[in-house]
Amino acid sequence: MTPAVPLGAFIAVSAALFFIGCAGVLTRRNAVVILMCVELMLNAANLALVAFSRRYGATDERGSVFVVFVFVVAAAEVAVGLAIVLSAYRTRPVVNVDEARAMKG
Amino acid sequence: MPILSAIAWTPLVGLLAVLLLPNRALTAIRATAIGAAAISFVLSWSLLFRFDRASAGLQFEERYPWIPELGMTYAIGVDGLSLPLLLLCSLVTLVAFIASLGITERVKAYFAFLLLLEFAMLGVFLAQDWFLFYVFWEVSLVPMFFLIGLWGGARRDLATMSFFLYTLGGSIFMLLGIIAVYLNADPHTFDMRELAERGRGWTVAFQIGPFLAFFLGFAVKIPVFPLHGWLPLAHVEAPTPVSIVLSGVLLKMGGYGLLRVAGLLPGALEWFAPFLLALGLVNILYGALLAWRQTDLKAMVAFSSIDHMGFVLIGIAALNVVGFTGALLMMVTHGVITGALFLLVGALYERTHTRELGDYGGLISRMPAFSILLTLAMLASMGLPGLAQFVSEFHVLVGAFQRWGLFVVVALIGILVTAAYSLRVVGQALMGPLDPRWAGIADLRGRELVAVVPLAALMIGIGLFPSAALSLTGPTLETLGALFVAR
Amino acid sequence: MSNVLAVMPEIVVTVVATLVLLVDTMLPRRAERGWLALLTVAGLLVALVSGPFVTVPGTAFNGFVQIDTFTTFSRVVFIVLAIFAVLVAPGYLARHDIPAGEYYAIVLFSTVGAMTIALSNDLITLFLGIELMSIPVYALAGMQRHDRYSNEAALKYFLLGAFSSSLLLYGFAWLYGVTGTTEFGPIAAAVARTGLADGPTLIALALVTAGLSFKAAVVPFHQWTPDAYDGAPTPATAFMSVAPKAAAFAAILRLMVGGLGPLGTDWGIAFAVLAAVTMTLGNVVALAQTNVKRMLAYSSVAHTGYILAAVAAYRAGDSAGAAVLFYVIAYGLMNLGAFACLLYFDIEGTRGATLMELNGFARQEPLGALTFAIFLISLTGIPPTVGFVAKVFVIQPVLDAGLTWLAVIIALNAVLAAFYYLRVVVHLYMHETDERSAPIISERMLNVSLGVSALAVVVLGVLPDGLYAWALQAAAPLVLR
Secondary structure, X not given: XXXXXXXXXXXXXXXXXXXXXXXXXXXXXXXXXXXXXXXXXXXXXXXXXXXXXXXXXXXXXXXXXXXXXXXHHHHHHHHHHHHHHHHHHHHOOOOEOOOOOOOOO | OOHHHHHHHHHHHHHHHHHHOOOOOHHXXXXXXXXXXXXXXXXXXXXXXXXXXXXXXXEEEEEEEEEHHHOEEEEEEEOOOHHHHHHHHHHHHHHHHHHHHHOOOOHHHHHHHHXXXXXXXXXXHHEOEHHHHHHHHHHOHHHHHHHHHHHOOOOHHHHHHHHHHHHHHHHHHHHHHHHHHHHHOOOOOOEHHHHHHHXXXXXXXXXXXXXXXXXXXXXXXXXXXXXXXXXHHHHHHXXXXXXXXXXXXXXXXXXXXXXXXXXXXXXHHHHHHHHHHHHHHHHHHHHHHHHHHOOEHHHHHHHHHHHHHHHHHHHHHOOOHHHHHHHHHHHHHHHHHHHHHHHHHHHHHHHHOOOEHHHOOOHHHOOXXXXXXXXXXXXXXXXXXXXXXXXXXXXXXXXXXXXXXXXXXXXXXXXXXXXXXXXXXXXXXXXXXXXXXXXXXXXXXXXXXXXXXHHHHHHHHHHHOHHHHHHHHHHHHHHHHOOOOOO | OHHHHHOXXXXXXXXXXXXXXXXXHHOOOOOOOHHXXXXXXXXXXXXXXXXXXXXXXXXXXXXXXXXOHHHHHHHHHHHHHHHHHHHOOHHHHHHOOOOHHHHHHHHHHHHHHHHHHHHEOEHHHHHHHHHHHHHHHHHXXXXXXXXXXXXXXXXXXXXXXXXXXXXXXHHHHHHHHHHOOOEHHHHHHHHHHHOOOOHHHHHHHHHHHHHHHHHHOOOOOOOHHHHHHXXXXXXXXXXXXXXXXXXXXXXXXXXXXXXXXXXXXXXXXXXXXXXXXXXXXXXXXHHOOOEHXXXXXXXXXXXXXXXXXXXXXXXXXXXXXXXXXXXXXXXXXXXXXXXXXXXXXXXXXXXXXXXXXXXXXXXXXXXXXXXXXXXXXXXXXXXXXXXXXXXXXXXXXXXXXXXXXXXXXXXXXXXXXXXXXXXXXXXXXXXXXXXXXXXXXXXXXXXXXXXXXXXXHHHHHHOOHHHHHHHHHHHHHHOOO
């Protein structure tokens, strides 16, 4: 199989994913949606890592190794995150982060 | 025996001993604290017999590495500049300890803080390493903060906070100055003597920055006119012994530091001298006029400190041996006199619970010893010939006249105003008809006399035999004066 | 085998964490759990001792791991902070019905993460360490499950933490893209060749800086700090405010100084500006607080600024790195101590005492008040405390690097900070107990651990030489020569 898709295309997709995720985190108010956007950003990084790894393939494949680690970390993060969201929902049944503003100053 | 370390660390040993005593053992606590201060006093005054008056250099030096990576050393020693102030410090603090016998609340903590304060002040005058000097300087803030804040008057919160913030605000810049000087020396060092030798070669352009940083630290402590806001407040709210230490010793740390920096950054001092003269004159006029306007006796003494510290400034601004001598002597004599004044005013307040000058009158008939001592201190404070302050004011004025000519006349106005309010106190409080409220008032007690008589003796002693004091300072100040072009 | 030996302390801490969890589940539900803290501390001490005995300097795991003087120093810092954090907690955990075993295990797991950062020699290890350090702490903030402040703290901390991790990761991806390697040594060589010539390097640098700034709570990436610190259970706050920050600075030293050092002229000035903004904003906002816990939260932002100033002075060489390390340990002791002193006050929920609630504490608990005052004086930076020498050690390289303006800002901030720290001392000592004062709780374990650390704060303030010399050694491998 020839490398039909150039590196630039992967990076462009990855950058787009990253900015969508970033914009989502900054604009959305629902905690679960924010969590999803964070996942989007992590996957943007994964895509970039894999793409770069293929470019450096012969000399350094650590980019691909990195992605495997990121999968694990992301899974752990989501597990803890959902638990926190759930716990917050139990004490106060809203998932809207704007409502979570008991503390000020 | 490392005598200087013994002098400095005795109060700290006393502090540990006091902390180990039970809270209720009041007599033991007081005895331990005063004992520690007395040992420091005796040891430091014993230096008079061993100090080589012909030498300008450091004596009784001790030197141990402290933080060798950055060149900080535990270096202490005395020369003609620090010895008089060391003696003043140990004497005035001992007097303050004796005056503290009247403290009845949280006695253990009080003496612990006072001992820590004495340790820090002795350290400031002994340190021969700029970093060590700074550490002792800052350590003195903590006990002072608690002494004013816990045993002070009604507005003690405000007084102690403003004291602390003003002083820290000045001294933190001094730290920058010290580090800047340290970095500019090659190899880096904090040692006062080595830096002074290197500093003379530095350009005036470089010297000005660090000098201003140092000056800011000292100016708050002295205090120099626009930075004096903490002083009246702290003095009025502080308990009597703390006021004695504050004006008797703590303010002198600023003047002492300035004289030390004169040897370190002479070029910048020469550049700054006109401003220093102006600030000094403003201090004299401002302090004297405000003191004159006060009816609260303690506030009056506090403002008179600003007035007298102005003389220290113009003495230094004179940039000659006579001026430096006057400035140094002024610090000693003012420490002695103002210590006595605060002590007497405090004793009077204890009996009458008022500090309003108008409330008194005719006290001489009931309190003869008090009246004689107060009169003596007031006369000394206005610079009567034959008493201590005259010698120092005379030196300052002669020195400053040599350099600045007729500008010095402004200082004479200050002296006149000082005479006016000093005599007014004597006239209103001591003379005239006795207010019936004070019919049963008691004269000074034994321990009050013990505290104040040595100070009074010094006022007369230095006034009559100034050469005894001048012989200590001579060679060191000659060396310092030689750095500046004579005029 | 040598690979396993290289990470022995980390393995020990992980095993202890698992052990604590196991023992906890086997205990009956209502059993006394105070001694679990002692088990945890014993395990941490084993890890502390095991470090110097079994690990040898050098790289391991094919260059993923680097054991050097920096690693050794940081391990000790993290373990000591964890011990302190565990020892002050038991009373609070029991009173507020927080599962003690889980609490200690979480602290231990986070400590493993922090230690992993210190031994990382590769972006992968570094990312793994940062996440392993952060994720447990999110849970720690939410440990008081029935308290809405605790939940809110955990939620905010988690969302912003996860966001910053993804920024950081994306930066790492770009860094890998421009240098073709994930190992720090080759990264440094690659950026030294190219400099900041092209856009991608700049993107990588900006993303990495922002991500690490989030973790260290640098303004303007600090917004999570006050809420997370304020709402979390107080012993958790004490731990959260020091260990993750120490770990973040370990990451900054490893990556920015060790890996991206050749770009120092570019990030150095950015860090200097960020440091100035951080300390000033932290102090100014802290001035306005009446709740002591929230005030300390903002003050910890200000201290981030001081540490960052030392990073920005990287040009001064070893002394800048040593200043960071020394300040981190000084900050760890005094800040953890100051937060832990709030445990004396029995207050509903997770929020700390207000100034009024401190009134007259010195009369009721003289030794507790003394330790609190020592921590506050140290945070102010007055001798003879470790906070003072730490500040001097920071100012020295800052002036040495020619950042005079930054030194002046540090000085001004020291005065600003003195105001609000001393206000607390005034309430502790100079106000009498009144109806607003909070009820006081005195426990032996809290008293002893606070007393020991207050003593350490003073002793290190008088004799900092040994620790500073060690910090200089630890900083040495990071500085490019």
